[in-house]
Amino acid sequence: MSDELATSGHVALARAAADMPVLSAIGEEFRGTAPLAGARIAGCLHLTKETGVLIRLLRNAGADIAWTGGDEVSTQDDVAAALRSEGITIFGHRGMTTAQVNAEIMRTLGSHAAGPTIIIDNGARLIRAVLDAPEAYRKLRFATEKTTEGCAELRLRAQDQTIPLPILLVNDVVTKWEVDNTYGTGQSTLDGILRATGKLIAGKTFCVCGYGHVGRGVAMRAAGQGARVIICCRSTATAIRATLDGFQVLPLAQAIGRADILCTATGRPGIVKAEHLAAAKDGIVLCNTGHSVTEIDVAALQALATESVAETELIQRYTLGEARQVRLIGRGGLVNLAAATGNPSEVMDVTFANQALSVLSAAAAVKLSPGLHEVPQDQDESVALRKLTAMGIRCDTSKEQRRNAA
Amino acid sequence: MNQQVDPEHRQSALPRLERAAHEMPVLGGIADRYRSDLPLRNERIALCGHITEATAIQVRTLRALGAEIAWCASSTSTTDDAVRETMMDEVALVSGSRGMSPKAMQKGVEQVLSHFSAGPSLILDEGARLLRALHQNGDGAESVKLAAEKTPEGIHALQSMILKVPVLMSDLSIGKRLVDNPHGTAQSLLDTIAAVTRGLFAGKTLLVCGYGRVGTGIAAKARGLGLRVLVAETRPTRALIATLNGFEVLPLVEALQQAQIVLTVTGSGPVVGGEHFALLRHDVLLVNGGHLPNEIDVAALRATAEEYPIAPGLRGYRLGSGKCIQVMADGNIANLSVGSGNPNEVMDMTFASQVMALVLGRNAGLGPGLHALPDASEAAIARMIAESLGIDTAELV
Numbered sequence: 001m002s003d004e005l006a007t008s009g010h011v012a013l014a015r016a017a018a019d020m021p022v023l024s025a026i027g028e029e030f031r032g033t034a035p036l037a038g039a040r041i042a043g044c045l046h047l048t049k050e051t052g053v054l055i056r057l058l059r060n061a062g063a064d065i066a067w068t069g070g071d072e073v074s075t076q077d078d079v080a081a082a083l084r085s086e087g088i089t090i091f092g093h094r095g096m097t098t099a100q101v102n103a104e105i106m107r108t109l110g111s112h113a114a115g116p117t118i119i120i121d122n123g124a125r126l127i128r129a130v131l132d133a134p135e136a137y138r139k140l141r142f143a144t145e146k147t148t149e150g151c152a153e154l155r156l157r158a159q160d161q162t163i164p165l166p167i168l169l170v171n172d173v174v175t176k177w178e179v180d181n182t183y184g185t186g187q188s189t190l191d192g193i194l195r196a197t198g199k200l201i202a203g204k205t206f207c208v209c210g211y212g213h214v215g216r217g218v219a220m221r222a223a224g225q226g227a228r229v230i231i232c233c234r235s236t237a238t239a240i241r242a243t244l245d246g247f248q249v250l251p252l253a254q255a256i257g258r259a260d261i262l263c264t265a266t267g268r269p270g271i272v273k274a275e276h277l278a279a280a281k282d283g284i285v286l287c288n289t290g291h292s293v294t295e296i297d298v299a300a301l302q303a304l305a306t307e308s309v310a311e312t313e314l315i316q317r318y319t320l321g322e323a324r325q326v327r328l329i330g331r332g333g334l335v336n337l338a339a340a341t342g343n344p345s346e347v348m349d350v351t352f353a354n355q356a357l358s359v360l361s362a363a364a365a366v367k368l369s370p371g372l373h374e375v376p377q378d379q380d381e382s383v384a385l386r387k388l389t390a391m392g393i394r395c396d397t398s399k400e401q402r403r404n405a406a
Numbered sequence: 407m408n409q410q411v412d413p414e415h416r417q418s419a420l421p422r423l424e425r426a427a428h429e430m431p432v433l434g435g436i437a438d439r440y441r442s443d444l445p446l447r448n449e450r451i452a453l454c455g456h457i458t459e460a461t462a463i464q465v466r467t468l469r470a471l472g473a474e475i476a477w478c479a480s481s482t483s484t485t486d487d488a489v490r491e492t493m494m495d496e497v498a499l500v501s502g503s504r505g506m507s508p509k510a511m512q513k514g515v516e517q518v519l520s521h522f523s524a525g526p527s528l529i530l531d532e533g534a535r536l537l538r539a540l541h542q543n544g545d546g547a548e549s550v551k552l553a554a555e556k557t558p559e560g561i562h563a564l565q566s567m568i569l570k571v572p573v574l575m576s577d578l579s580i581g582k583r584l585v586d587n588p589h590g591t592a593q594s595l596l597d598t599i600a601a602v603t604r605g606l607f608a609g610k611t612l613l614v615c616g617y618g619r620v621g622t623g624i625a626a627k628a629r630g631l632g633l634r635v636l637v638a639e640t641r642p643t644r645a646l647i648a649t650l651n652g653f654e655v656l657p658l659v660e661a662l663q664q665a666q667i668v669l670t671v672t673g674s675g676p677v678v679g680g681e682h683f684a685l686l687r688h689d690v691l692l693v694n695g696g697h698l699p700n701e702i703d704v705a706a707l708r709a710t711a712e713e714y715p716i717a718p719g720l721r722g723y724r725l726g727s728g729k730c731i732q733v734m735a736d737g738n739i740a741n742l743s744v745g746s747g748n749p750n751e752v753m754d755m756t757f758a759s760q761v762m763a764l765v766l767g768r769n770a771g772l773g774p775g776l777h778a779l780p781d782a783s784e785a786a787i788a789r790m791i792a793e794s795l796g797i798d799t800a801e802l803v
Contacts, residue, residue, distance in 0.1 A: 174643035174644075174647065178643075179646065183650045236785070236789050236792045236799055237580055237584060240584050240788065241584050243795050244585060244588075249797050251801035380643055381642045384641075384642035384643040384645070384646040387646055388646055393646075393649050393655050394656065394657050394660075395639055395642065395645040395656070395657060396638060396640045396658050
């Protein structure tokens with residue numbers, strides 16, 4: 001069984017690697033050397049086939065790795081099995097409870113007897129534990145964080161607390177938040193909804209909560225498929241942007257009564273609450289593509305329901321009151337990972353190229369000062385140029401840009 | 407400056423200004439809110455900006471808040487002469503006329519700076535014309551508490567200067583970023599091309615040079631009009647975004663060979679010049695949407711080709727090969743020079759950011775140098791813009 005899983009995982013990894021030319025090229029650049037020799041990496045990032053390609057690159061660079069997906073539903077068991085068969089330490093599996101996820105995160109952090117030297121994080125899960133007890137992680141040289149929410153939290157913490165180690169914020173770069181969030185997650189979210197429900201999008205009223213990089217991508221794609229899109233958001237500037245992009249902006253309490261499909265993409269917990277669920281339109285499909293499972297209050301939904309039926313593996317149907325039906329995809333977890341295969345490998349290529357370059361350059365740095373570090377603009381441009389070149393697109397570039405990307 | 411004032415036409419712009427005021431509710435809201443407090447009482451404002459209906463409403467708002475104004479044109483080609491004549495009844499100095507020489511424009515800048523005997527206390531600048539002159543003059547900066555610059559070109563110029571005064575970068579205001587650049591300027595440039603050429607868009611090939619805030623808006627709207635859109639861009643990140651939005655990105659010299667309309671919106675210097683003209687298609691239309699008239703090298707074209715008129719705002723150049731090249735507005739910023747400019751409702755938001763920033767920032771004790779707009783004024787402006795768009799901000803969660 002586990003052999004079969006591993007074989008399927010190897011196939012998936014090979015396919016992903018073929019769609020990740022930028023990351024593969026970075027791996028080729030250090031072939032024969034070991035730029036991460038002696039490094040002990042603790043990683044917490046959705047364990048998909050694309051992450052697997054990144055993990056292999058880090059292993060090939062000489063690092064000793066312990067990794068967990070840090071998510072209830074996103075771990076691809078075949079990829080995990082394949083990586084385990086290559087001697088890499090992987091914690092967790094698909095379909096964990098939140099308590100299990102947290103336990104695996106702590107196991108990952110404690111996996112190296114001498115403690116990790118590098119942390120690669122998603123949502124500051126490992127970093128939070130380190131900041132709570134920094135004296136226990138003295139060997140730690142630096143950490144990276146790749147989500148909008150994680151970066152925001154760390155910036156907030158940095159305001160009233162000294163950050164004792166260097167943390168690279170590998171998020172606020174064009175190649176991450178536009179390419180990955182808007183185009184990658186935008187597409188894979190629609191993909192997940194379609195795979196889970198098989199619904200026709202055209203003519204539906206599609207509500208998106210949040211109009212950041214992800215929400216905008218979902219809204220653009222839903223509109224492109226013929227949905228009437230309503231945006232719910234809290235920032236005035238965001239509401240202006242959505243309005244001028246031609247979308248109706250409404251409070252969630254009103255929008256949920258009109259929506260056939262509602263997707264949360266805010267990155268914040270507790271968006272769809274009991275009072276909203278009570279006003280939901282009969283037949284509504286609820287899903288989440290924000291950062292965690294907490295954007296839709298699933299506990300409140302369960303409490304309100306008079307009946308709850310698993311229609312399919314992916315869809316739970318709740319009956320509210322007499323006959324109003326609400327369908328929830330993937331238990332409120334990330335719809336693109338639960339019901340589809342996550343962001344396309346070609347997109348993660350760009351995100352993980354930034355991640356890999358950040359780790360490699362930080363590892364090579366003689367000294368990194370403690371505190372938060374942004375990705376340098378020229379690395380962003382370099383990754384974009386590598387991607388354009390891989391896509392066969394030519395544009396006018398300066399000699400310096402070509403040298404950086406060479 | 408000797409400005410001809412025709413008494414009969416002196417108030418000819420009044421009805422238009424009335425309509426403009428109606429289209430600019432954010433500035434109107436600021437005027438109403440502060441009319442009794444007069445927060446800009448005793449302030450002497452030197453203002454350099456296009457002499458248009460929209461700026462006139464900004465000037466009226468600043469006056470309603472108690473300020474005195476001296477105003478000069480920021481461009482030789484964009485002055486609405488009727489607006490100037492009407493506004494001469496309301497402010498002591500308005501300097502500028504359509505088609506004026508660069509020298510006359512510079513004289514207006516000096517006049518504005520020397521207008522107040524105690525010197526200006528606040529500066530609203532465009533293209534850093536006032537601020538450059540102020541710093542070159544050696545003295546006169548002592549009276550200035552705060553300045554604001556609203557173009558990226560101007561901010562770029564200020565970055566290389568040792569500033570004696572605090573300057574707010576109002577180019578980065580919420581109105582400019584979210585509304586003015588991607589929607590206002592983008593729409594008005596396409597509108598100007600349609601109005602001046604009276605040509606059909608659908609099926610034509612448009613090259614957008616520069617995929618920044620303006621270029622992104624143009625490309626999206628142009629696609630909706632049925633144009634085939636090509637993009638030339640030197641920043642790989644922007645080129646990648648253009649590609650992912652479904653636009654064809656090409657090196658400039660290749661794109662120029664295909665384009666029927668070339669629109670430059672880089673905001674950063676020469677784009678189409680000498681060696682490019684031979685590559686262009688016959689009857690191509692060249693349009694500049696950047697603030698400075700340096701994106702298309704019209705002088706080089708003039709030197710080598712025979713010039714002929716086509717229509718108001720449009721000139722043709724016949725090369726030795728017989729190929730014809732059309733240039734709009736002599737390479738000046740087209741929407742303001744030969745079109746009706748950004749919609750007033752858009753300029754409302756841009757100008758309101760500046761006014762609010764002066765009201766809330768003038769006594770903030772900012773040191774010399776470039777500064778972001780005060781958060782408090784941007785938040786207030788965002789709410790007012792949202793309300794002007796019919797968004798119920800109280801309900802946003």
